[in-house]
Amino acid sequence: MTKPINKIEQLIAKLCPNGVEFRDLVEIFDIKNGYTPSKAKPEYWAGGNIPWFRMEDIRENGHILDDSVQHIPEIAVKGGRLFPANSIIITTSATIGEHALITVPHLANQRFNSLVLKPEYADKFDMRFVYYYCYLLDEWCRNNTTTSSFSSVDMSGFKKFKIPLPPLEIQKEIAKILNRFTELEAELEAELEAREMQYGYYRNQLLGFEGNEVQWKTLGEIADYRRGSFPQPYGESRWYGGEGAMPFVQVADVGKNMQLVENTKQKISRLAQPKSVFVPAGTVIVTLQGSIGRVAITQYDSYVDRTLAIFERFKVNINKKYFAYQLERKFSVEKETARGSTIKTITKEEFTKFKIPTPPIEEQNRIVEILDKFDALLNDISIGLPAELSARRCQYEYYRNKLLTFNQYVS
Numbered sequence: 001m002t003k004p005i006n007k008i009e010q011l012i013a014k015l016c017p018n019g020v021e022f023r024d025l026v027e028i029f030d031i032k033n034g035y036t037p038s039k040a041k042p043e044y045w046a047g048g049n050i051p052w053f054r055m056e057d058i059r060e061n062g063h064i065l066d067d068s069v070q071h072i073p074e075i076a077v078k079g080g081r082l083f084p085a086n087s088i089i090i091t092t093s094a095t096i097g098e099h100a101l102i103t104v105p106h107l108a109n110q111r112f113n114s115l116v117l118k119p120e121y122a123d124k125f126d127m128r129f130v131y132y133y134c135y136l137l138d139e140w141c142r143n144n145t146t147t148s149s150f151s152s153v154d155m156s157g158f159k160k161f162k163i164p165l166p167p168l169e170i171q172k173e174i175a176k177i178l179n180r181f182t183e184l185e186a187e188l189e190a191e192l193e194a195r196e197m198q199y200g201y202y203r204n205q206l207l208g209f210e211g212n213e214v215q216w217k218t219l220g221e222i223a224d225y226r227r228g229s230f231p232q233p234y235g236e237s238r239w240y241g242g243e244g245a246m247p248f249v250q251v252a253d254v255g256k257n258m259q260l261v262e263n264t265k266q267k268i269s270r271l272a273q274p275k276s277v278f279v280p281a282g283t284v285i286v287t288l289q290g291s292i293g294r295v296a297i298t299q300y301d302s303y304v305d306r307t308l309a310i311f312e313r314f315k316v317n318i319n320k321k322y323f324a325y326q327l328e329r330k331f332s333v334e335k336e337t338a339r340g341s342t343i344k345t346i347t348k349e350e351f352t353k354f355k356i357p358t359p360p361i362e363e364q365n366r367i368v369e370i371l372d373k374f375d376a377l378l379n380d381i382s383i384g385l386p387a388e389l390s391a392r393r394c395q396y397e398y399y400r401n402k403l404l405t406f407n408q409y410v411s
Helices: 002-015 055-061 127-143 155-159 168-207 320-337 348-352 361-379 384-403
Strands: 021-024 029-033 050-053 070-072 087-091 099-102 112-117 145-147 151-153 162-165 215-218 223-227 246-249 266-268 277-279 284-287 295-297 302-304 308-314 355-358
Touching: 002 168, 050 099, 055 099, 087 127, 099 127, 112 127, 127 145, 127 155, 127 162, 127 168, 127 384, 151 155, 168 320, 168 361, 168 384, 284 320, 295 320, 308 320, 320 355, 320 361
Parallel strands: 246 302
Antiparallel strands: 021 162, 029 112, 050 070, 087 099, 087 112, 145 151, 215 355, 223 308, 246 266, 277 302, 284 295, 284 308
């Protein structure tokens, strides 16, 4: 991959040997707030053909998008104005540091800000180049937050974030190179997705029991559980960090493959720990707000937020991993029947009535052994396709950072 890098270096030597200009974000873009139409007005959510983007669209469908899961009618468009096609949306509150290039007229919820290129810069930027550069903006956002009732980006600094302005020919060449990387990565992801579908089929076969084949029990009959906790208000700095701080698990910290992320976004201070709920490693937890139904078996000691349920003591003879697999499957079934394939809320009463099958412990152990082997083939980054995909992503990030580093022109 050194040849394309040399071509870029040749273009830079020819077109901008003394460096490139950098401009403040706010100089180049109109920064517009996203919003959510009133939930109290059903006519704002009935039908419609205007894409309305949420975090789930980015997480589940990619970062260059021409449609969303949810649409709204024109009457719901605040002020009658849409974000134009080929704008960037970027999360600046709650789950910070995600962005997408939207190629159609659209709206987005209030977690997003939209970056709309100003007319005077329309012929000076390739939006694919801007899209790739926004990965550096994502990183800046994650490292520059303020807290009030919840985390949000320091918008004063955000507006002053510097964007390079290399010649358009260089921008297009960089975008073309990075497109190749993402296309190759997409091919690997598609193959992995096909395997995941196959795994999902076998998982459902193993976990699915009909009628009276086995005994079914409610979650309350299987285990004692409680919600996590955290002192209020959330935003006070004394609740976070410092000597003796511990991992603090929130919804965003529950990752895939029934595990927590390697490092939680927040660490809870010693002062706040007695006001939260301690959870030892090896505990089953599930998210009950936001992205509902994410399940994990914690792999380190932590404290847990009130947006999650914690299973503390099992009342029956059950394999903990089998229980977690069944809990995850139960939520996936609930999502299939939910409006828009999304569970908006879940009450304690609804959660308590969840039932899962409880076959003999020997059968539970057998099912877990099979599913763990499937899971390793799909997710173990040290072997097979996951290892190849992980290596490709590392290579892509290396070259992306290298290609997007410019010397600044000083007049």
